[in-house]
Amino acid sequence: MSEEQNKCLMLTLPNDPVYAVLLRKFVTWVAMMEHFDVKAIEDIEWAVDEAFTNALQHGVPAGAGLEVVTICIYPKTDSLEITVHDAGDGFDPEIIKCRHEEDARDCEFDLAECGRGLDLIAASMDDLQYDRVPDGTRVRMVKHRRKDAEGA
Amino acid sequence: MGNVTNFAVETSVASAEAAIVVVIGEMDAFTTPQVKAAMLQMLDEGHRFLIVNLERALYLDSTALGALVGGLKRAREKGGDLRLVAPTPRIMRLLEITRLSKVFSIDATNEEASAHLQPERMSA
Numbered sequence: 001m002s003e004e005q006n007k008c009l010m011l012t013l014p015n016d017p018v019y020a021v022l023l024r025k026f027v028t029w030v031a032m033m034e035h036f037d038v039k040a041i042e043d044i045e046w047a048v049d050e051a052f053t054n055a056l057q058h059g060v061p062a063g064a065g066l067e068v069v070t071i072c073i074y075p076k077t078d079s080l081e082i083t084v085h086d087a088g089d090g091f092d093p094e095i096i097k098c099r100h101e102e103d104a105r106d107c108e109f110d111l112a113e114c115g116r117g118l119d120l121i122a123a124s125m126d127d128l129q130y131d132r133v134p135d136g137t138r139v140r141m142v143k144h145r146r147k148d149a150e151g152a
Numbered sequence: 153m154g155n156v157t158n159f160a161v162e163t164s165v166a167s168a169e170a171a172i173v174v175v176i177g178e179m180d181a182f183t184t185p186q187v188k189a190a191m192l193q194m195l196d197e198g199h200r201f202l203i204v205n206l207e208r209a210l211y212l213d214s215t216a217l218g219a220l221v222g223g224l225k226r227a228r229e230k231g232g233d234l235r236l237v238a239p240t241p242r243i244m245r246l247l248e249i250t251r252l253s254k255v256f257s258i259d260a261t262n263e264e265a266s267a268h269l270q271p272e273r274m275s276a
Contacts, residue, residue, distance in 0.1 A: 113225075
């Protein structure tokens with residue numbers, strides 16, 4: 001593994017939505033330090049926030065006590081790679097888009113009350129991957145640096 | 153944990169049937185229940201037309217969008233409506249990404265929104 005791949009900024013948070021704002025500040029700060037442009041920073045903030053919220057909603061096993069969500073940011077020369085790892089059993093992204101029958105019906109009319117988080121992640125990031133790992137689920141997201149945004 | 157996010161929701165009555173809900177700060181999975189509760193309270197009090205002012209809303213996530221859609225549906229169930237006012241360019245981009253810009257009616261000011269909500273009944 002190269003030195004670049006080893007460089008990881010890690011944040012481990014309890015599964016409590018109150019920490020979402022802290023996570024957003026953290027990831028925004030890293031993206032700013034890595035000279036991403038404003039629009040890209042907004043995209044990264046949205047994507048990480050949504051992945052964290054998904055981990056809170058779907059990642060913790062029923063009946064579990066205090067669990068944590070671990071966020072790792074890997075700054076690379078031409079991209080920012082982010083993983084969000086929780087201890088849950090994972091989920092089917094297609095299924096959780098509309099978990100409830102009412103929402104499933106409403107999806108056709110854009111009136112669902114859930115399920116936009118994954119769409120927002122996909123729209124915000126350049127690469128998105130869900131992995132089942134031995135101790136939970138990991139979402140891997142990548143935002144590429146646009147050459148004309150260097151130093152913006 | 154106390155209010156660490158500088159978030160607030162303010163409500164006011166525009167008319168017998170219309171209420172204004174002002175979102176201040178970042179609306180996410182932690183703070184959205186406050187907005188949801190405010191909208192439901194206004195609806196329960198007989199205000200079937202809701203004006204949600206986003207001029208001072210700094211951030212919305214998908215949880216927030218879900219709550220706004222829920223507010224719209226609850227208002228329509230009562231024969232009313234929900235309109236958004238003055239979303240920032242960033243929130244407007246979020247509404248466009250999620251196609252909700254075609255679902256919500258969006259106005260520049262509270263007055264403009266009020267004018268669209270049963271104008272003959274509005275006094276504010």
